[in-house]
Amino acid sequence: MRETVIDIDYDDDVVLQGACGYDYRLDYSKMNTERGQSLITVGEYGQVDQIRTQLDILSEGSSASIDTVDSELNWLEQKAMKEDVVQFVHSEDRIKRERGKDNTYDHTLMKRDIQDESGYDDIELLQKQIELMKLKENENSKTIEMKSQLKELKERYRLREEKDRQYTERVRALKQQTRDLEQSPLEKQSVLSSLDGELMEPSHHKHTSNKHRKKITDKQEHMPFMIKSNVPKFSDAAQFQEWKIEVESMIISNIYHKEILRQAIRTAIGGKPRKILTTLKPTATTEEILKTLESNFGDIKSxxxxxxxxxxxxxxxxxxxxxxxxxxxxxxxxxxxxxxxxxxxxxxxxxxxxxxxxxxxxxxxxxxxxxxxxxxxxxxxxxxxxxxxxxxxxxEPEHPKQVNVHQMDNHLEILNDLKEQMKEMEKKINTLTQE
Incomplete structure (x- = not known):
């Protein structure tokens, strides 16, 4: 399609206003100029192209015969044709056609701009999503690391508790073994004594029932150790409270036989407090002995x-x-x-x-x-x-320094020399005064 440029001269005071307004025409004129297109094409405005040719011929004829009457007519015809051209340019049909064409192009540009903007928005959205995913990944890795550390700590604590438990069980087993070893000689001794007693008993007592023997054996197994207790001496009434605490500790330990401990307590009492034993029965228990001592030597303050x-x-x-x-x-x-x-x-x-x-x-x-x-x-x-x-x-005061004897002797000699010199000086002064 061939483009045709129409040059139309307008007066300064003429303002073109089409169906879509001056601004609309001015904007699309600028856009078509940037694209290298004119406002009117031959396919759309073929008549305008013909009018342009006729106007050029008439303008040339008018310049050749300007002094004739025909020049006046030609000038009038030229003016009429210019008015027709102006009217056609401002016609509604032309502006509608041009507006539809330009709007189509404008919509295409707008769609392209919208697509570009939406593309930029998608890129920004994806970048934000990637950053959020990275942050979540870092948080997850930190959480995993923390949980693994907690798991290791729990495992360490479990192993430590297991070691402590094994150690406690080992100590308990060793203590039990020690007790068994200490108790076995006593049990053997008691068994021997019982056998001796059976040998000395009459024949009708020898056939003791197995049930009775089992009871005796169970009783011996649960008896405390048959070892001698070392009860501290008690002879000063002022020390009764300390002595009482020591005895109560030995009773609570349950490692001494009651009868052995009772006899050891009676033996440990001496001095003036021993007179208390005369007020007690020979069969008095340990608790009765301590109660009597408490009432006589204990603290009775409220x-x-x-x-x-x-x-x-x-x-x-x-x-x-x-x-x-x-x-x-x-x-x-x-x-x-x-x-x-x-x-x-x-x-x-x-x-x-x-x-x-x-x-x-x-x-x-x-x-x-x-x-x-x-x-x-x-x-x-x-x-x-x-x-x-x-x-x-x-x-604390500092200790005085020891003076050497040799130094003292030297000082005394110096003092004696000074005294002799002073005496000689006095004699000389006396002689001088007499003269």
């Missing part, structure tokens, strides 16, 4: 008196840290035994009274940080003792 003594207790002047702590513990333990305070309050009460009523203010200030911390009473007492030793070592 719980209220013990608590009052606790609340007024202070460290004495010549009392060291260990003795001060033991005195407090003894008071509170007696109060616990009499039901005045609960066991769980003991630790806090000991710690508070022990530190707040220390006799040395300097020692108290030096150990404040230990008291205000979460340490136990034993840790507080140990730290206070350590500070006490450091303060004592810092205050």
């Amino acid at each position: 719980g209220e008196s013990l608590m009052e003594e606790y609340y007024i207790a202070k460290q004495e002047k010549d009392e060291d840290i260990s003795a001060w702590g033991i005195r407090l513990e003894e008071l509170l333990q007696k109060a616990i035994d009499r039901g005045k305070i609960k066991e769980y309050r003991k630790e806090k009460m000991l710690k508070t009274r022990f530190w707040k009523h220390l006799g040395n203010t300097e020692l108290k200030n030096a150990t404040r940080m230990f008291y205000e911390s979460d340490c136990t009473f034993e840790e507080l007492r140990r730290n206070v003792r350590k500070e006490e030793q450091e303060l004592k070592s810092a205050k």
